[in-house]
Amino acid sequence: MSSWDNNPVLTIEHLTMRFGGLVAVDNLSFNVGRGDITALIGPNGAGKTTVFNCVTGFYKPTEGRVVMNRSNGEHYLLERMPDFQISARAKVARTFQNIRLFGGMTLLENLMVAQHNPLMLASGYSVAGIFGLSSFRSAEREAVEKARYWLEKTALIDRADAPAADLPYGDQRRLEIARAMCSGPELLCLDEPAAGLNPKESAELNALLQYIRKEHDTSILLIEHDMSVVMEISDHVVVLDYGEKISDGTAPEVKDDPKVIAAYLGVPDEEVDAVEEEVGL
Amino acid sequence: MSVKSDNFFMDSVKDAAAGGLIALALFAVLIGMKAEVASGLGGQLGIVYRWGAVAVAVAIVFGGRLLLNLFVWKADTPVTQTAGSLLPNLQSFAPLGKYAMPIFLVLAVVLPFLLMSAYGARGSRQYLDLAILVTTYVMLGWGLNIVVGLAGLLDLGYVAFYAVGAYSYALLAEYFGFSFWICLPLAGILAAFWGIILGFPVLRLRGDYLAIVTLAFGEIIRVVLLNWYEFTGGPDGISGIPRPSFFGIEFTRGEGGFADTFGLEFSSIHRIIFLYYLILLMALITNFVTMRLRKLPVGRAWEALREDEIACRSLGINTTNTKLTAFALGAMFGGFAGSFFATRQGFISPESFTFIESAVILAIVVLGGLGSQIGVVIAAIVMIGGFEFFRGLEEYRMLVFGLLMVIIMVWKPRGLISTRNPSITLSGKKGKGISSDLVQEGHG
Numbered sequence: 052m053s054s055w056d057n058n059p060v061l062t063i064e065h066l067t068m069r070f071g072g073l074v075a076v077d078n079l080s081f082n083v084g085r086g087d088i089t090a091l092i093g094p095n096g097a098g099k100t101t102v103f104n105c106v107t108g109f110y111k112p113t114e115g116r117v118v119m120n121r122s123n124g125e126h127y128l129l130e131r132m133p134d135f136q137i138s139a140r141a142k143v144a145r146t147f148q149n150i151r152l153f154g155g156m157t158l159l160e161n162l163m164v165a166q167h168n169p170l171m172l173a174s175g176y177s178v179a180g181i182f183g184l185s186s187f188r189s190a191e192r193e194a195v196e197k198a199r200y201w202l203e204k205t206a207l208i209d210r211a212d213a214p215a216a217d218l219p220y221g222d223q224r225r226l227e228i229a230r231a232m233c234s235g236p237e238l239l240c241l242d243e244p245a246a247g248l249n250p251k252e253s254a255e256l257n258a259l260l261q262y263i264r265k266e267h268d269t270s271i272l273l274i275e276h277d278m279s280v281v282m283e284i285s286d287h288v289v290v291l292d293y294g295e296k297i298s299d300g301t302a303p304e305v306k307d308d309p310k311v312i313a314a315y316l317g318v319p320d321e322e323v324d325a326v327e328e329e330v331g332l
Numbered sequence: 333m334s335v336k337s338d339n340f341f342m343d344s345v346k347d348a349a350a351g352g353l354i355a356l357a358l359f360a361v362l363i364g365m366k367a368e369v370a371s372g373l374g375g376q377l378g379i380v381y382r383w384g385a386v387a388v389a390v391a392i393v394f395g396g397r398l399l400l401n402l403f404v405w406k407a408d409t410p411v412t413q414t415a416g417s418l419l420p421n422l423q424s425f426a427p428l429g430k431y432a433m434p435i436f437l438v439l440a441v442v443l444p445f446l447l448m449s450a451y452g453a454r455g456s457r458q459y460l461d462l463a464i465l466v467t468t469y470v471m472l473g474w475g476l477n478i479v480v481g482l483a484g485l486l487d488l489g490y491v492a493f494y495a496v497g498a499y500s501y502a503l504l505a506e507y508f509g510f511s512f513w514i515c516l517p518l519a520g521i522l523a524a525f526w527g528i529i530l531g532f533p534v535l536r537l538r539g540d541y542l543a544i545v546t547l548a549f550g551e552i553i554r555v556v557l558l559n560w561y562e563f564t565g566g567p568d569g570i571s572g573i574p575r576p577s578f579f580g581i582e583f584t585r586g587e588g589g590f591a592d593t594f595g596l597e598f599s600s601i602h603r604i605i606f607l608y609y610l611i612l613l614m615a616l617i618t619n620f621v622t623m624r625l626r627k628l629p630v631g632r633a634w635e636a637l638r639e640d641e642i643a644c645r646s647l648g649i650n651t652t653n654t655k656l657t658a659f660a661l662g663a664m665f666g667g668f669a670g671s672f673f674a675t676r677q678g679f680i681s682p683e684s685f686t687f688i689e690s691a692v693i694l695a696i697v698v699l700g701g702l703g704s705q706i707g708v709v710i711a712a713i714v715m716i717g718g719f720e721f722f723r724g725l726e727e728y729r730m731l732v733f734g735l736l737m738v739i740i741m742v743w744k745p746r747g748l749i750s751t752r753n754p755s756i757t758l759s760g761k762k763g764k765g766i767s768s769d770l771v772q773e774g775h776g
Contacts (some may be wrong), residue, residue, distance in 0.1 A: 107646060115731050147646075154769030156632075157754045164636040165647045170629040177630045177657075181621060187628075191756075199758065211758040216770040232775070235612035329704030 055084030055287050059120060060238050060270045061106065061143075066115035068101050068294075075101040077294040079115070083238065083287075085122070088264055088271045090302075093291035094314060099274045102291070103242055106272070107145045108134030120142060121237055122268060139168050144236035146227040147180065148243050148274075154216030158207055158226060161215050162198035165233035172193055201229040219250040223238060225259070232263065240264065241273040245280045253277060257284050260297045280307065290314065344401035353396035359389045404536035425544045432706050437589050440467075440612055444605045453601045460604045461581065464611055466678065468669055471615035473696040475665030478622055481703035482631065483658035484638030484773060485535070486543040489550025490693055492530075493523040493663040495685035497670020499557060502570040502680055512576040512675050516668060523667020526553075531659040535652060550690055551687040557682040567752055569681025576675045578606060611672055618665045619705055625661075627755045634704075635755070639772045692716075699740055701747030702773060 059082035076098040078323050083089045091099050101257040104110040106117055106129060117129040125181040127141035153161050163170070165331040171177075173190030202208040205225040210218065215226060224244060231239055244260075245253050256281060263269050275281050280321065281288060289307040292314040296306050305311055364386040365379050443463055447456035472494065479487045497617040498518040504510045532544045557564045564570065575583065583590045583603035585607070591607075625631040633654045635643050644651055674680050696715055700707030714736070723731055744750060752766030 054631060077392055109642075109645075134645045135648050135650050137648075138646060139650075145646050147643070151640045151646075153636045153643065155639055155752055155758070157766070159756060159758050160632060160635075160754060163756060164644070164649070165633050167629050167633050167647060167649050171633075174628050174630075177625060177628050181624050181628070195756070195758070202758075208758075210520040212754060214763070214766045214770045230647070 053190075055082045055087055055089070058085045059083055060085040060122075061153075061198060062118040063102070063117075064116040064118070066102065066105060066117065068098070068105055068110060069113045075294050076105070076112075076163055076291075079291070079294070079297055080288045080294050081296060083270055083272050084197055085120075085270055086264060087286040088260060088273065089287045089289065090183050090285035091272065091274050091289050091291065092276070092281055092298070098293040099291055103145065103274060105130065105274075107136075107143060107240060108132055108137040118270075119238065119245050132262050134156045138234055138236070138291065142235065142237040143240065144231035144234050144238070145321065146231050146242055148246070150220075150223050150227055152215040152223055152227060152230070155214060158202060158215055159195070159198055159211045161226060161230050162201060162233045163194055165230045166194045166197065166235075168234075185275050186211070197233060200331065204262070206255075221248050224248065224252075225256070228259065228263075232267070232269070236269055239271045241275075243274050243276065243304040245275055245277040248277075250279075253280060256280065262285055276316040287307070340406060340573075344398055344406055347401055348394050348398035351397040352390050355390045355393035356386070359386045363389055383686065398604045436468065436706070436709055444608055445730075448601070453599050457601060457604060460601070460608055462717065462720050464604070464608050465720070466712055467608070467611045467615050468632060468673060468710040469693065469696060470709050471611065471618050471669045471672075472666060472693045473700065474615065474705060474710050475662050475669065476620060476693050476697050476701065477662075477705065477708055478634070478665070479658050479662035480624075480697050481640065482622075483634040483655060484624065485655060485658065486539065487546045487659075487662070488543045488687075488690055489546035489548070489661070490666055491551075491685045491687070491690040492550040492553040493527060493666030494670040494673065494689065495553050495682070496523045496526050497662075497667030498674040498680050498684070499564060499670075501671035501674045502573050503564070505574050506570060506572075512523060512574065512671070513579070516671050519671035520664045520667040523670065524664035527660040527663025528656055531656045535655045535659065547687070547690075550685075550687060554682050554685050557685070565681075567683075569679055569683075571679040573674050573678050574754075575603065575678065576607070576610065603738065607672075607676055608744075611676075614668055614672060619666075621661075623705065630654065630657060632755055672684045696735075699737070699747055701744075701749040701768070703752060703771075704747065704749035707747055707749035 061083040063082070064080050066076055066079045067074070079098075079102065091102060091237060093099050101110065105112045108129060112130050115130070119127040119129050119137075121127070121142060126138075127244070129137055129141060129143070132141065132311050137147075156250065170187075170190060174187045199211075202211050205228065207218075207226055207229065210222075215223065218226060224247070228239075228241065228244065231241075232295060241260075245256055248256060260271055260273075261284060264271055273280075273285075285302050288298075288300065289296060290305055290308070290311050297310045297314055298308040300308075364382055366382060368380050369377060379660070438628055444456070444460060447459050447463075450456070451459065456702055472490070475493075476487065476490045479485050479490070497519040500517040500522045501512065504515045504518060505512075522549065530546070534542060534549075537545055558566055560566065577583070578590050581590050581593050583600075585591070585598045589598065590596075590602055613668050626635075633644065633649050636647075636649070637651060638655055641651055644654075664740075673684070677684075692715065696708055696711045699715065700709070700711035718736070719733065722728075725732065740748070746768040750768035751770050752768065753762070
């Protein structure tokens, strides 16, 4: 029994997702350990993003259960919850493969939108806010401080009042992570956070994810193609192929799994070594 | 040089001649021959030839094409480019924008007195009436701006809420004898209620579908008002709607009237001035609430919704409720404006709430610049004021109106004021405006 099975933050049990005749995810079960960085990898079309969409409520799974175990002992059956409540109550935040920022709003505004629910409560559902009561103003100040903290952590503080769409690609990726963190998640789901980043940015991302995991009681589930990110920071790797789990274990275990090598490379054994070196496995 | 210019001229003439030839072929039949029932031939059909008119039409096409060739299409520096640079660009307006708000506000407050001193009580009445009309549209524009400009929901049936507000007041006054001051909030609440009723089933639709359903809703309300004869009076409308009182003091001649109470000489203009200040106050409240909400989480959620709905949901925002609040608030301000309309006119009928009204209000919002409050004011003044001002031109004003629209769409496709101001800044200063190229228009 591995460490992630003892105290999982997220349990996925027999998850199946069918789109008509296509089985995108087939009877998938795995655990995401509390405080771990878990990577979900697999070739293109393996069903990784579908799993994400099931976890964050954008799809309703055909079969199976997705259980979020919060650190305060509450359990949430995510497959039964509307998507916005998964973020608001079960504290699961996500980023998107194709970045979805509020481009016409400033960085600070983006992070303020992420703190919508606590601020809404503080503004007395806008009634107290219209009259400018002090309780709302102090809540707003706190929210700005939280946003400032994450802008500093992601090195975006200099451009806090610039529109998000003006940022370079790498900065937009980091802003999306900062925005997700501003909603105070216990599980952060990152869909290809390193896609399109250069090696330097990729290393910075690794440091940021390590920091989030260490300092913020936040477990991380990520989809990634960049093996340098996966192998360096993940505690636990789950490999999908054609919607089925083919391997599950620590990074070195998975790396040497012949099934994984076959799924990724699909070549006879004697050629594997050569290609393996090429991709840095 | 001369060779080139010779060629250039000859080419232009050839091209224009070709255009003229095509025009001749078309117009020879279209204009040149006209079937007419000649009275002299006992009701038989005959053809009347009009070669003079054809010659004129062909000459216009030839001349027009030649001029366009010489000065625009084949010229080294097209005239349009020079003309384009003559039009002011955004940057030159930037310092003006800072002072525009206070200037407009002061002007709006002193307007009745300015008019009174310039034209006298009798002469200023028509201008005051126009000012009331413009201000009503400013208020409607501001109300719709919440829905279309901030939340990005395309509402083509906004006039329905205006109608609900107007009929709420008229019917409550007729059946229960309620006064304007009681009915005003009730009309707003009822309009908001209808906003929610419409919103619940409709807000899961997006973009064009939402536009069509709201359009249909606007028509349904009008058709119900038209056909429910026993209750609403149908096409006869409702007349004798009570006029508003100055907090209980009627604007009547003699004892206990407004003029008597305040020791003034009675004049019918008092009520007009009061109505003007009333709608101005209501519009300013609309503006105040909207500007305030923009800086609150709900306002930011509206704008985020316009930018990206899926991202909103991933951040725990209940998008249905957020859309509903935008819809209900916009409807509420529409309802307030409607009950003001009813009390000003004293008579309402379904004819006042046709689709063209929705279109005009939407045009004000779009021309002014989505989400821009001051833009709505400018657009309302230009559109409603201009419309009334050019009444003397009769049907040609539609032509002027259309031309104006085309010019604005070419010159500033995102509306007059198209920059978005951040709702909050880290530095605490008023942030730099965000270019409209980056701001999404919403997908419903």
